[in-house]
Amino acid sequence: MNNKENIKKIVIKKPLKLDCGETIVDYPLAYETYGKLNEKKDNAILAFHALTGDQFASDINPITKKQGWWSYVIGPSKAIDTNKFFVICANVIGSCMGSFGPGNINPKTNKEFGTDFPVITINDMVNAQYNLLDFFKIDKLHSVVGGSMGGMQVLQFVANFPNKTKTAIPIACTASHSAQNIAFNELGRQSIMADANWKNGNYSYLNSTPDKGLAVARMAAHITYLSKKGLQEKFGRKLQEKDDLNFSFDADFQIESYLRYQGSIFVDRFDANSYLYITRAMDYFDLVKQYNGNLSKAFENSKTKFFIISFTSDWLYPTAENKEIVIALNSAGVEVGFIEIISDKGHDSFLLDVPEFLKTVKNFLEANY
Amino acid sequence: MKKEFQIISELIENNTRVLDVGCGDGVLMRYLKDQKNVDTRGLEISKNKVQICVSKGLTVIEGNAEEDLKQFPNSSFNYVILSQTLQAFYNPEKVIDNLLNVADKAIITIPNFGFWKVRLDLLIKGTMPITKNLPDEWYNTPNLHMCTIKDFFNFCSKKKIKLYKSLALYGEKTSEINNYNLNWKNLSSELGIFLIEK
Numbered sequence: 001m002n003n004k005e006n007i008k009k010i011v012i013k014k015p016l017k018l019d020c021g022e023t024i025v026d027y028p029l030a031y032e033t034y035g036k037l038n039e040k041k042d043n044a045i046l047a048f049h050a051l052t053g054d055q056f057a058s059d060i061n062p063i064t065k066k067q068g069w070w071s072y073v074i075g076p077s078k079a080i081d082t083n084k085f086f087v088i089c090a091n092v093i094g095s096c097m098g099s100f101g102p103g104n105i106n107p108k109t110n111k112e113f114g115t116d117f118p119v120i121t122i123n124d125m126v127n128a129q130y131n132l133l134d135f136f137k138i139d140k141l142h143s144v145v146g147g148s149m150g151g152m153q154v155l156q157f158v159a160n161f162p163n164k165t166k167t168a169i170p171i172a173c174t175a176s177h178s179a180q181n182i183a184f185n186e187l188g189r190q191s192i193m194a195d196a197n198w199k200n201g202n203y204s205y206l207n208s209t210p211d212k213g214l215a216v217a218r219m220a221a222h223i224t225y226l227s228k229k230g231l232q233e234k235f236g237r238k239l240q241e242k243d244d245l246n247f248s249f250d251a252d253f254q255i256e257s258y259l260r261y262q263g264s265i266f267v268d269r270f271d272a273n274s275y276l277y278i279t280r281a282m283d284y285f286d287l288v289k290q291y292n293g294n295l296s297k298a299f300e301n302s303k304t305k306f307f308i309i310s311f312t313s314d315w316l317y318p319t320a321e322n323k324e325i326v327i328a329l330n331s332a333g334v335e336v337g338f339i340e341i342i343s344d345k346g347h348d349s350f351l352l353d354v355p356e357f358l359k360t361v362k363n364f365l366e367a368n369y
Numbered sequence: 370m371k372k373e374f375q376i377i378s379e380l381i382e383n384n385t386r387v388l389d390v391g392c393g394d395g396v397l398m399r400y401l402k403d404q405k406n407v408d409t410r411g412l413e414i415s416k417n418k419v420q421i422c423v424s425k426g427l428t429v430i431e432g433n434a435e436e437d438l439k440q441f442p443n444s445s446f447n448y449v450i451l452s453q454t455l456q457a458f459y460n461p462e463k464v465i466d467n468l469l470n471v472a473d474k475a476i477i478t479i480p481n482f483g484f485w486k487v488r489l490d491l492l493i494k495g496t497m498p499i500t501k502n503l504p505d506e507w508y509n510t511p512n513l514h515m516c517t518i519k520d521f522f523n524f525c526s527k528k529k530i531k532l533y534k535s536l537a538l539y540g541e542k543t544s545e546i547n548n549y550n551l552n553w554k555n556l557s558s559e560l561g562i563f564l565i566e567k
Binding site: 307331337338342368 | 410416419420422423424425426427428429430431432440441442445
């Protein structure tokens with residue numbers, strides 16, 4: 001967790017005016033790359049991560065020592081083939097894997113920012129990452145791609161920079177965060193804030209972090225990433241290493257044990273304040289409102305070719321919300337394809353081995369290259 | 370490419386915008402794109418066929434004509450194509466209406482239920498006809514509203530839909546349909562191809 005010195009970073013000198021009104025400057029943006037940038041510099045793909053992701057999309061994450069979050073998608077001969085494409089993935093600002101976030105030291109106080117960190121938005125995240133194009137001297141990307149919050153960044157990127165990418169693949173996302181999703185995020189935030197260790201965000205980063213609150217937030221969120229059918233098939237009412245009920249509040253059921261485990265490993269790699277800031281950014285995301293109630297206006301100047309993907313069992317970002325984006329793009333006369341992939345794996349489908357999904361991404365990227 | 374698609378592509382002018390409803394594996398779209406520089410979009414109900422189109426670099430939306438035509442703005446295409454699927458809709462009248470909203474002109478083809486072989490099948494055997502264009506049994510056919518060339522002809526005049534071009538296809542042979550030969554074409558043709566406008 002602490003060995004973050006070797007992470008690749010650029011320090012962005014160009015001031016960035018955030019949506020909240022504050023301006024940040026000389027801030028770090030951590031990134032990772034996969035594959036090689038070709039001479040024409042036309043094979044670059046910017047991948048955006050979701051709420052708890054980071055720049056280590058593929059291979060082994062050097063910090064957690066686990067497979068990158070998009071290992072099924074990015075790699076040699078995979079859906080995003082790193083033999084052909086150069087993939088850039090950055091840690092969003094507000095996060096905790098080397099980019100500017102609430103865990104950074106505030107020069108004014110010489111302590112971590114905590115909740116003195118400015119509230120950031122999806123728009124701010126995207127504008128910060130745009131600097132990577134200048135850094136790599138890329139004039140136009142081949143694609144921008146991402147699922148969930150990554151998909152929101154895809155939409156925002158094209159809205160902000162209509163002709164800086166040839167193609168775009170927003171996956172399992174929305175143009176406007178729904179009340180249900182805001183509600184789930186608020187549940188997570190309240191759980192963190194209810195942890196006595198949180199201390200209004202001014203907890204000590206070295207010890208006594210609000211792990212319990214963060215773990216509960218993760219457990220609740222994790223349920224929303226799966227489907228009822230998927231949960232039933234994987235866990236059902238199976239008991240955890242026992243033959244009968246314990247008549248106690250131990251983790252009798254496998255699903256309880258699984259969620260507790262997911263919560264416990266999450267707190268080792270993620271910062272509670274970052275969780276607050278990033279969920280807030282998702283809640284504030286409303287591209288429809290940004291364009292005065294007409295989403296198609298967000299895309300009307302774009303020549304970018306879109307392909308939108310949703311999943312049948314995703315109830316967090318359901319097909320209907322993804323289709324709203326398709327309709328808006330059609331209204332703007334933008335080229336857009338769409339498919340709903342059949343999967344029982346819920347919202348998490350975009351992170352998992354779902355062959356039809358992987359095939360779609362691969363075919364779309366390669367047929368348009 | 371099959372004769373029907375050749376005829377359809379001849380009806381479409383170069384450098385136009387075309388929506389192919391029920392585009393299948395995209396053969397016609399590919400041809401229009403390559404040969405006539407047409408800006409094509411597809412709407413297809415089969416996920417598998419959408420995948421095939423994606424691999425060909427074609428822009429296709431998974432969807433159903435009865436629900437998803439509405440998502441396209443009015444007059445966003447010069448032509449919309451509907452090949453041999455009109456009879457499979459719950460409400461063909463509404464679909465035709467929507468087709469003529471999204472595009473200036475619609476090209477609709479129908480398997481002709483008035484074809485003599487179809488009539489003979491029913492007359493002689495007394496069972497639901499099975500032909501090249503109507504290959505399914507009554508219990509598993511997707512077709513809900515079969516019609517004849519004459520039915521469609523009459524429908525257009527009743528609904529005041531302009532018939533720009535009416536073509537009859539028998540094997541590889543094409544001919545024009547008009548008011549005078551309508552009864553004969555209705556008997557002798559396997560397929561009707563119509564270019565219509567609101």
